Amino acid sequence: MTSTDSARTVLAGLDGMRHDLEDFYRDLHEHPELSHQEARTASKVADRLRAAGYDVTTGVGGTGVVGVLHNGDGPRVLLRADMDALPVQEATGLDYASNVVATDASGDTVPVMHACGHDVHVACLATAAALLAAGRDQWSGSLVVLFQPAEEVGDGARGMLDDGLQQVVGSVDVAHAQHVLAMPAGIVVTRSGSVFAAANSMRVTVHGRGAHGSMPQAAIDPVVLAAMIVIRLQTIVSREIAPTEPAVLTVGAIRSGTKSNVIGDSAVIELNVRTYNDRTREGLLNAIRRIVTAECAASDSPKEPEFELYDEFPPTVNDDATTELLAAAFADFFGDDAQELPLQSASEDFSDIPTALGIPYSYWGIGGTDPDAYAVAAQAGRVSADIPVNHSPFFAPVIQPTLDRGVQALVVAALTHLGKDE
Numbered sequence: 360m361t362s363t364d365s366a367r368t369v370l371a372g373l374d375g376m377r378h379d380l381e382d383f384y385r386d387l388h389e390h391p392e393l394s395h396q397e398a399r400t401a402s403k404v405a406d407r408l409r410a411a412g413y414d415v416t417t418g419v420g421g422t423g424v425v426g427v428l429h430n431g432d433g434p435r436v437l438l439r440a441d442m443d444a445l446p447v448q449e450a451t452g453l454d455y456a457s458n459v460v461a462t463d464a465s466g467d468t469v470p471v472m473h474a475c476g477h478d479v480h481v482a483c484l485a486t487a488a489a490l491l492a493a494g495r496d497q498w499s500g501s502l503v504v505l506f507q508p509a510e511e512v513g514d515g516a517r518g519m520l521d522d523g524l525q526q527v528v529g530s531v532d533v534a535h536a537q538h539v540l541a542m543p544a545g546i547v548v549t550r551s552g553s554v555f556a557a558a559n560s561m562r563v564t565v566h567g568r569g570a571h572g573s574m575p576q577a578a579i580d581p582v583v584l585a586a587m588i589v590i591r592l593q594t595i596v597s598r599e600i601a602p603t604e605p606a607v608l609t610v611g612a613i614r615s616g617t618k619s620n621v622i623g624d625s626a627v628i629e630l631n632v633r634t635y636n637d638r639t640r641e642g643l644l645n646a647i648r649r650i651v652t653a654e655c656a657a658s659d660s661p662k663e664p665e666f667e668l669y670d671e672f673p674p675t676v677n678d679d680a681t682t683e684l685l686a687a688a689f690a691d692f693f694g695d696d697a698q699e700l701p702l703q704s705a706s707e708d709f710s711d712i713p714t715a716l717g718i719p720y721s722y723w724g725i726g727g728t729d730p731d732a733y734a735v736a737a738q739a740g741r742v743s744a745d746i747p748v749n750h751s752p753f754f755a756p757v758i759q760p761t762l763d764r765g766v767q768a769l770v771v772a773a774l775t776h777l778g779k780d781e
Contacts (some may be wrong), residue, residue, distance in 0.1 A: 361691075361778070362576060362688060362771075362774045362775050362777075363583075363688065363691045363771070364634070364773045364777060365494075365498060365774045366688075366767075366770050366774045367495040367692075367779070368497050369491060369493075369494035369497050369498075369770055370490065370766070370767055370770055371623070372490050372493055372494065372780050373490060373763065373766060373767070376486055376490065377762075377763070378733060378760055379480055380486045380766065381484065381688060381762060383403075383407075383482045383759055384478055384479065384482035384753050384758065384762055385455040385473060386403075386455075387400060387403075387473065387478035387481055387482060387497075387524075387740070388449060388453070388455050388456075388457065388478045389456070389457055389459075390457070390459065390474055391444030391445075391457050391459055391473045391478070392442070392443065392444055392459075392471065392509050393443060393444060393445075393446065393463055393464075393471055393473045393516075394422050394443040394464075394508065394509035394512045394515065395419070395422065395443075395462050395464070395508055395509050395512075396422070396443075396461065396509075397422040397442040397443055397508045398422055398571045399495075400415075400422075400442045400481060400506075401417060401422040401423070401442065401506065401508075404424050404442075404481060404485055404506045405417050405424050407485045407489065408415045408424070408426035408488060408504065410429075411426075411444045411487075411488055411492040411493070411591075412428060413426030413427060413428045413490045413492065413504070414426065414427045414428070414429075414503060414738055415740035416527045416595075417521050419522050419524055419527060419537075419612065420507075420508060420509075420515060420518035420519030420520075420521065420522045421508050421509070421518060421522075422491065422508040423441070423505070423506060423507055423508050423515070423518070423519045423524075423678070424505075424506040425503065425504070425505050425524070425527050425528060426488060426503070426504045426505075427501065427502070427503050427504075427505075427527075427528065427529075428488075428491070428492055428495070428501065428502045428504075429482065429501045429560050430495045430499055430500060430502070430663070430777075431499040431500065432499060432500070433498070433499040433500025433501070433777055434500045434501075434532045434533065434777060435499070435501040435528075435529070435530055435531045435532050436486055436502055436503065436531070436532065436533055436534075436535070436772075436773050436777055437501075437503040437504075437505060437528065437531045437533070437535070437712075437713075437716075438479070438487070438488075438502070438503070438504050438505070438534075438535050438536070438763050438769055438772070438773060439480075439484075439504075439505040439506075439507055439535070439536040439712065440479055440480035440481050440484035440504075440505070440506050440507070440515070440536070441477045441508075441510035441511075441515065441710055442477055442481055442506050442507065442508055442510075443477060443504075443508055443509055443510055443511050443512075443515070444471050444472055444473045444474070444475075444477060444478075444511075445470035445471070445472055445473075445474045445475060445750060446461075446463055446470065446471060446494055447470060447472040447474040447750065447751075447752050448470035448472065449470070449472040449474070450659050450753050451752070451753055451754070451755040453755055455474065457470075457471060457472045459471040459472075460679075461575075461624070464653050464760050467483050470781075472543050472752065474550060474749065474750050474751060474752060474754045475511065475749045475750055476523065476539035476540075476661075476754070476755070476756055477510070477643070477767055479539040479725075479761060479762065480507060480536075480537065480538070480539070480715045480758055480765070482555050482762060482765075483506055483762060483765030483766045483768060483769060484506070485504075486762075486766045487504075487766045487769035487770050488502070488504045490766070490770060490774060491770060491774075494637065497557065497774070497778065497779065498774055498777035498778050498779060499777060499779055500525035500775070500776070501775040502777065503531060504527045505519075505524075505528070506667075507709075507712075508518060510676040510700060510707065510708055510709070512707075513558070513670045513671055513672045513708050514592065514671055514708070515708060515710050516693055516708040516709060516711035517708070518643075518679050518714070520711065520712065522714050524625075524712070524715075524748040525575075525613030525715065525716060526773075527652065528716075530716055531713075531716055531717055532718060532776070533681060533713075533718055533721075533776055534545075534709075534713040534716070534718055534719075534720040535685070535713060535720065535722070535723075535769070535772045535773070536703070536707075536709045536720075536722050537722065537723050537724065537725055537765060537768055537769065538707070538722070538725070539724070539725050539726075539727040539749075539756050539761060539765065540703075540722075540724040540726060540727060540749070541723065541727065541728050541746050541747065541748040541749065541754070542726035542727070542728060542733070543728055543729075543730040543733045543734070543775065544634065544725075544726045544727055544728055544729065544730055544756070544759075544760050544761045544764070545696050545726055545730060545760045545761075545764060546693075546696050546697075546698050546725070547604075547686055547693050547696060547697050547698070547699075547720070547724070547725055547726075547767075548697075548699060548702035548723060548725070548726070548766075549677075549689060549697070549699065549700055549724075549725060550677060550684055550697050550699060550701075550702070550722045550723075551674060551677055551678075551679045551682040551683065551686075552677060552679065552683070553635045553674065553675070553676050553677075553702060554675045554676065554677050554700065554703060554722055555662065555673060555674065555675035555703050555704075555705055555706050555707045555722070556605070556607070556633035556634055556635055556675075556706050557633070557634050557635065557640055557671075557672060557673055557674040557688070557703070557706065558629070558631060558632065558670070558671070558672040559628050559632050559640065559644065559668055559670070559671050559704035560629065560631045560669050560671075561626075561629070561631075561632070561644070561647065561666060561667065561668055561669075562581075562627060562629050562630075562666075562667040562669065563588075563623065563626070563627070563628040563629075563630070563647075563651055563665070563666055563760075564590065564625055564626070564665040564667075565581055565584050565585060565651065565654075565655055565660060565664045565665060566581065566624065566625050566632060566655075566660050566661055566662040566663075566664070567579035567580055567584060567622070567623070567624055567625065567626070567658070567660060567661070568624055569621070569622055569623050569624035570619050570622045570700075571620065571621070572619065572621055572622055572692070573620065575622065575712075578622040579658055579659055579660060579661065580622050580658075581615050581622075581624065581625050581626035582615050582622070582623070582626060583624055583657045583658070584626065584654060584655065584660065585613050585626040585628055585690050586656075587604070587654050587658070587699075588650060588651055588654045589610050589628065590629060590773075591650050591654060592608060592610060592630070592647065593608075594628060594651070594673060595643060595646045596608050596643075596645070597647055599642070600612050600639065600643070601622065602636075604631070604639055604745070605634075605696050605702065606631075606633065606634050606635075606639055606643060606644070606706065607631075607632065607633040607634075607637055608631075608632050608633075608643060608647075609630060609632075609692075609724045610628060610629070610630045610632045611629050611630065611631055611710070612627075612628070612629040613626065613628050614626065614627045614741040619743060624781065629758055630647070632644065632647075633704045633705075633706060634674075635674055635702075636674070637726075640673045644668075644671060647666075648666060648704050649682045651664045651666075652664060654775070658730060659719065661673040668693075669704040672706035672707060673708060673710050673711055673714070674710065675706075675707050675709065675710045675712070675722050677721045677722060678719035678720060680719070681719045681721045682721040684692045684775055685721050685723065685772055685775060688771050688772070688775040689768070689771060692767070692771045693764075693767075700723065700724050705723075705749065707722065709722060710722075711769075721772075723768065725761065725764045725765050725768060726761070726764070727756030727757065728746055728756070728757070729757045732745075732746070733746060736750075744759055744778075770773035
């Protein structure tokens with residue numbers, strides 16, 4: 360019996376769990392929780408893991424949940440899902456749409472939505488864990504299932520590690536994770552090497568001199584200064600980074616002033632950079648500092664600008680050998696639905712965990728978009744315009760075949776290492 364045969368045997372139980380899987384997903388979607396606030400989600404996950412026979416540890420890194428199932432000699436495999444949602448007002452119109460509001464880390468009241476598909480990740484991993492527990496006669500080794508908080512702010516994985524995750528999971532040989540993406544539902548996509556970008560957010564404060572809006576000659580206008588900086592920042596990727604080197608720089612927010620006829624005395628610019636290696640990252644950040652400092656000098660700013668880095672995400676770089684093994688297993692199980700994942704400019708903090716544990720990993724994607732809608736958009740050349748992506752208020756993965764594929768991919772990945780070949 361091959362690992363694929365073992366996966367088919369284990370997954371035969373999915374038919375009996377599908378109704379529960381879909382209901383659990385809808386419940387998670389309707390009750391999203393912000394980063395570091397995932398108490399309800401964590402409790403439900405822990406209950407399901409205990410019922411399936413896992414040794415469960417809760418509260419790791421705040422709300423993190425770890426389940427361990429020992430099943431004889433063999434490799435130790437870690438599967439991870441992230442649990443947190445985003446401060447986004449849902450606009451999907453779904454029957455199970457979120458109406459949740461919550462208080463964020465800054466004390467502001469915000470809407471909350473699973474706009475990135477972490478509800479898919481949780482539902483699929485919880486169900487895969489139950490199936491693998493029920494089908495333990497098909498594999499040998501140990502399975503670690505990890506439900507991580509606070510991926511969206513980039514510190515959830517590090518928080519679990521700082522809180523003793525390595526002691527909880529023990530020795531692990533390989534780690535896997537997956538993400539639902541705005542691609543046709545039904546496909547499973549892998550890629551060796553670089554997959555997701557590293558990310559850094561930067562908060563820049565520039566200083567001017569306030570005055571009455573009718574007397575600009577008495578002011579050093581921070582709004583004009585910020586505007587000039589934003590324009591000049593666009594030249595970094597287009598003129599300082601080689602066209603063959605992927606990089607993204609986005610200014611996401613500018614704040615200054617309180618009234619139309621008042622020139623304020625400072626402006627705050629918040630920006631984000633995405634890169635795939637440390638050299639490009641440092642080059643981008645240094646260029647930002649150089650341009651901001653020069654524009655402040657050009658405007659005769661009375662104070663030096665201030666720079667604050669936050670929300671740092673590591674690059675996701677899949678291990679070649681592990682990914683080749685996984686891609687072959689996916690091709691064997693999914694056939695033509697196993698495809699190659701294009702390089703992604705989004706970011707993830709999953710890799711912090713296997714990096715700290717010193718083990719190889721592979722991270723893959725599953726499609727979540729209605730295949731017919733995607734085909735129509737692709738035919739018209741309007742995928743970017745018509746297909747809602749992660750973090751959009753309209754992001755709504757179709758329930759099937761998305762959930763089935765997510766469960767299947769996790770089981771196949773686990774049994775690629777744990778399955779009994781005879």
